Amino acid sequence: MNMKALTSAVAIALSCSPFANAQEEEVNADQFQQIKDSQPVVLDPEFQVEDGLIFSGYARYGLHYSDDLEKYVQAEGELAGRAVGRLGNESNGGEFQFAKAFESENGAIWDVVVMLENWWKYESELESGEEISEYGDIALKKFYAGATNVFASQPNAYIWAGRDFHQRPQQGLNDYFWMTHDGQGGGIYNLELGSAAKLDFSVVGQVDGPGDNGNYAFTSKLHSIGLTNSIDMSVLFNYGFESDQYDENGDKTNDDKLTAYQVAAVFDQNWSMGRNQLIMRYADNTDTSTFNKVEDLTTLYMSLEGGVNFSEQVALEYLGAYHNYDAKSSEEDRTNYSAIVRPMYNWNATHSTWLEAGYSVVDYDTGGKNTAWKVTLSQNVVVNAFGNARPMLRFYATAGQADNEVRSNEAIAAKQDTLALGAMFESWW
Template structure:
């Protein structure tokens, strides 16, 4: 992450030099002041490093010990590049759980640019004001094209002495969007405008709650409420010894401003994530009248989703990430089916710059009417990145992707593509 901080740091250092010169009367004083100046510069650098917003496409929640830097905080996520394909289809798409055959070499362009300003009040309260603009041009990401205002909110923490970690917010924000990596899937997502709180301490366990309205997306993410609302909650910080347990419960409803077809509908969701050791996680969701969002208000739809994901490291240089998932959908207005997905991504790090990844995935839709849809994908990617870890970014990625999709009584659709893309979060 890069802060717009060079000028404030330079001013601080210059002020230190002026202070130093006015007191340098003797050689011993010189040595003492040089040592003090070095210490002050190190403290400034440490302070700047510790005030990073960690941008991972999740809501940003301030903590009481956050020390606001001078100026704006610039953060974001983006991936852009060429994806050339002269075959039947440029991408491989099966099922409804994101990129179920794997996202590597199988994802579209787009990005999110965020600016934040934070301030600590004299009473210790820490405030932030955040704006984000995105450009995806992809309906799956809530955008029909162009640049949209994705965030505009204010928040504050350390207001109540008995609840110093409680963070309150109001406005338009990312909201409750647990994400999986290999399939790029938000198995719950309630981005919208409203308000709520995070980290209400209930004796060691923490509670998040919010109420949000879905943004009218007919003109991208530029509209007002469309009449669909969600009451969301998350209980987290439950330590079971083998890992942390997080619990989700959400309720969706509509006002008379919503489309007539959903005004009398409601929905609810229950979900859980359980850590299994240091690098594995189990996910479960049950949804009634909805799938990924309580905003769906899809009457009679019932969804069960379960997955196991994680990674292993046979050596320091060789790592393998994996994800296996199952999804069941039933309802009058949907095709009753079971969906299966398996993805594996072996990664070898040659040094702290170069790496080679191979991602293979298989997915299938098994419909109750005895029809099937199945697909596979393999991507070989040569990468150049800043750092020696799989998640080090920015990354330049040069890849080749092959795969196909076959549905019952439908001609097979082949994919062969090559691309060059950068990906970064900061």
Template sequence: MKTFKYLPLSLAVAATLSSVSVFAETESLEELSKRLQELETKVQEADYIYDQQPAVLTPDFEPPAGIIFSGYARYGAHYSDSDNQYVDVGSTGRAVGRLGNEVNGGEIQFARAAKADNGAVWDVVVMLDNWNHANWGSESGINLKKMYAGVTNVFESQPELYMWAGRDFHQRPQQGLNDYFWMMHDGQGGGFNNLNLGGVKLDMGFVGQVDSAAGNSLGNDSGKYALTSKLHAIDLGIGNLDLYANYGFANEDVSEEKAWQVGAVLGLGASNKLVAKYGDGADTTVFDLAADKKITYVSLEGGIKPTDNLFIDYLASFYNAKGEDTTDRNEYSAIVRPMYNWDDTHSTWLEAGYAMEDYSDGGDKQGWKVTLSQNISLGGLPWSRPMLRAYVTAGDVKTTGDVETTNVDTLAGGLMFEAWW
């Protein structure tokens, strides 16, 4: 997910254009055009990356002069006159694929960055989100998802060290085709990123879960806490290796349970990676504090480019749950998405997915989905946004039990936009 511009750009351009008559008296139109190009270049250099991950400043970041406006959103109409609007199987996000199979929502972020005379770079960030759908565990509308401050380039021996405190996205590695955050510890607390240990970098944090009885993010600490860590930038030649280790605990009056979790991401070449996770008392988060629940997750994902116009993304995963505080089962998922770009505006995507829940005590749940999408985007590439999308989705979920077998069909169509900026 790429970059976005900040609000003062439009004001600066407007101010410049409004002064054309003044410039015309003293300068040529070529000089005016050159000034505008220089302004646009400065804006591009001030891009502030947004990709639904924690925003970590670097020492070479040059703060823009105004408010930085960023975010992610997808909204549109999703019509279905069948058994179910969406094809929902498994515990790993949209395990049959997210294209034409996801609900509306968005995140709007405002930030202010500044550089001190001593070179330290600061930012203060606030984010509001709108994921008011039961699929996201919230039906309460607008949430305060972020409110924090951070600083980098404070210590001469550790110029890349970024320190933060407040409420933030925290340790949320995500997969694209299934829209699955296989770890997530959003909360309020503090920590640091990019402590250089001789080339390898360390992130650590202490965060409290936000009390959210209605599924929103408006409360104080719930009494559950997490110590998180990530060791990254480990170069193995074939790709980088990232290692995660987390520990969860709570106030005595909340829970006496503990949880821990480890994970790894291994890059395989330029565009493929292997993900592995194991949790004891935890699935995606150690805030779970489940006494007897053990989770294993392994996936392989990536993409290939057979021609200049054809891209193919894929994901295959295995998930295992066992213990008294969960339902013993294996889950399997496979998704493939060929994408053909006709030009720098138009593209056609086809996504097909299959997922299965296989229960140890008998019975299973299987589902498939196929989505055809015609897109108009700024750039025409798979990651180009904003994008306007018209799609048709067909799918089926079959549940087999000891007594009966049920089928839930999905046939849906929609118009939507998706953007990150």
């Protein structure tokens, strides 16, 4: 793997498309899996160090005009991303990264990486438990160092420490990070357990300024488990815990401190015309992150996402998801069902047309349902439509409706009819 391949891999890893294809042949299957999962691109001993900095990133910015007070279409109570689809329904922002690689005399390969981010967050994202100080802040998202080929018995193992994206597997059509533990700490990737599997594990702390706030998570992933020639499996387990520092009042005993855990299984199937991914995740005292703990909460998330390439010109992406939220409080208990389809047509190497349709239902245990639907037509200009490359210019129209029988407050509209027009660029590099 050379510097050019790493640049492509890091850049694509920052993107949000589930079918973003690495444009360099040097990117191998393991690295492409990291790209699909929005994970750090881990160096290996074959990496060829060259002089200079690697500048990479992901960004989308543009105009989004809506005739409704609510600019984006969603049902009240959704917790699994953009449940009616993200196309023509997503906000602005970007991530900008610089990396430098080094090689020691004994053959160890090192990298140092720093990233800044700038995202506009809207209310549904804040309700998910993510802590931000203001809309649109510029924040230090990454600053870490790592090394590979440092253990003779485990040359492919990569050790790291610092602040990083961490265990944030993402789905594309609903823009949902079904796990997320961005923080600072350290760990190891690609610890080989014979020829059957690889193990990742780390301990990370939740960021609080330049330090952490005493809220910690142990994360692990057993991956590269080949069930058949076309199906791979991964198993993930995370455990969240607190120190005395996280107890602001200083009155918790060890028995009072909250803990949380997640366990998940992922099945990836690849075939001649596309791929499928099945996700099953159970969580206790939490939902997407063991940093964000809620006593007596259990959640279950299952989804099937995939795509079919019928020809070089015609493709279809799809996603179906189930999200159950059992808070042991009748007012909060609910189940979210959603389905999204996105047929795509490439007119030539420059122009393509996408149509995305989505439907979401939030069914409350106490009675009442919130529903939403959205349809977006997007005309795109891209550097290489056949390769799903970027940059891309999108000119889109979105129509949608939300009917909210159950509302958390009166400021949320009972009925929302939205027509939006937009022009946006999206790019990774």
